[in-house]
Amino acid sequence: MEMLWILLALLIGVLIGAVGTAVVFRARNTALAERTAIADTRVAELRAQIDTQHQQRVSDDRVLRELLPVRTELERMRGTVQTLEQERLELHGQISEQLRVQAQADVELRASTEQLASALKSNTERGSWGESQLRNLLEATGMLEHIDFDVQQQFTHDDAVLRPDALVHLPGDHALIIDAKAPMNRYLEAMQLPTPGTEEDRKRRKQLLADHARTVRGHVDALRVRDYPSAVPGSPRLVVAYLPSESALSAAVAADPGLLDYAFGKDVALASPVTLWAILRSVAAAWQQERVTESVAEILELSSQLYSRLGTAAGHLAKLGRQLRGSVDAYDSLVGSMETRVFPTARKLGEFDGASKPLPTSKPVGKAPRPLSAPEFTELETAERTSEESGVR
Template identity: 45%
Template structure:
């Protein structure tokens, strides 16, 4: 009994303890649940706030994305529009780029060709410099200078159209009061006239002066001026020497001067630059200074004069032939007039013969006894010639007084004869 009570008491105590423990656990569970609910609500509020924030951000990002997309589409549209507008420019740029590429290739090729030409020009300059130095050294010899001057003179004369031994002679001897002379050239002129030419020229001072640059300064400039002055003095001395030789006196019908030929334009131009009175000085001594250009012009005039002389000679021969033909036509006209008269006399005699035959012979024959008249009637008398020879009507074929046209023609021929006579003189 007691054990039962104890067990019951223990069971009750356990149940009460369990109930109390459950109640205490339930209270704690409620507190924990309440705490968790509060925490969950707080977390939910925070999550909602964060979600709302994320939503707003998403909406903002979506709006920005839409704006960016619209802007990108607008930009692409504008870019396409610009590209379409710039399509011709693109084509032009493409074409220009192709041309630039071509020009660049051509430039490279031309640059290479130019470099090659410059190299060759440098080589040519070196060769020319060596040749010039050699020529300058050779021209310091008097004999070489003379040959060079004569060669240049002959080239100028032949370029003007003159022929050796016909229009000019080289190294022909002349006799003057100053003694025997030998000008380098004698140029023949129409009318048995001539001009003497000398081709020797002083070159030493000129060659030394030209070796110095024109832009030289200081001592070189002073040396160049001294050499140019020496060149002028040498030309003056040569003019004096030519004046004393009086070449013109040894040539028949020659103007009283001699031509001093300077084989280079610079020889005369430099001397005149240094001394402008040089030409007057030479003219006063009957010496004409001539460079290749002005001498060629003079010789071309001489060649033209020879041509006109030949034309005048041919015209004179043609005039003589025309005069002779005119005279022979007159003689032929006289013979033709005699022939016409003879033909007229023959026709007149023939017609008289026909008249005598018809009016006398045949009439008498018909009266002759024993002749068959039918046969006589069958005979036909020859016809009478009524036509007469045609007379000449051209003034040249008439032997009467000449007409006005023929008189004018004769006057023109007389004028032509007088002009030809004047040209011949």
């Protein structure tokens, strides 16, 4: 009985072990299945990643192939940018050099301007400058010294020696008197004031320009007192007062609006470089027209002389033709006399001398001078024949 229970216990233990073993194997199979499923899922994911990476690589290759021309253009653009940068640097250097030269020129110009301003403050230097400007203007219009104009020519009037700066000759033994002055002290001082400046600067500038206008008016009075037109023969009642600065004359007229009328009343014409240039060009045109008129008159006189001399030559030619015709007639008469009178007698004498040679024969000329058919010849010949017949009668 105990053996039975022992066997039963053993059998029950074996069954319990088998069941436990089955449970363990089932758990292991379940875990293994789960691991297998996870591995399959991971493999699928890896395959998907590989496919995605392959597709990405293919897309990247296609993009790289499409971007290859862009890369070429970028390289070309990089070269162009480098060239432009090099040119920019060179141009920057040139501009810097030009700016340096311009700065140096500005310094030299400023120094020259200061020297000119200092020189113009001297009455002597300013007068020489005005005379030089006047000479340049006269030569610029094509006039010649000692032919069309004279400078610094002296005249005596009322025991006073007058010497205008220039005397421009006009057609018909007339002359235009030009006096060059440059009264610009006050004007230069006004121009040195800042613009627009303060109220004090503006008042000072206005006062200086008014003084400048009074100086010009005083110069007009001085020219009136000198009375150049009375001393210069053939001069109109007018003196040209030349101011070698457009701005100086404009400033004087702006400060004194009645200045021009005042000068006209004193027989003085205030002229700037532009105004005087127009006057001189008009004088040059008048001289040119005068020379053309003189040339036309000379041509007409020469034409009249030539026509008269042609008539005289035609008379001589007609006379020579008549003389030639008379010479031909005399020659033909001599030939006829020799052949009909002299040669027959000479031949008879030659018969007595066997060594004599036969006499040469002469032929008449048989040509007369060409008849004159031009009216100038025929009319002259008819007139001479008529006069000869009247003399014979």
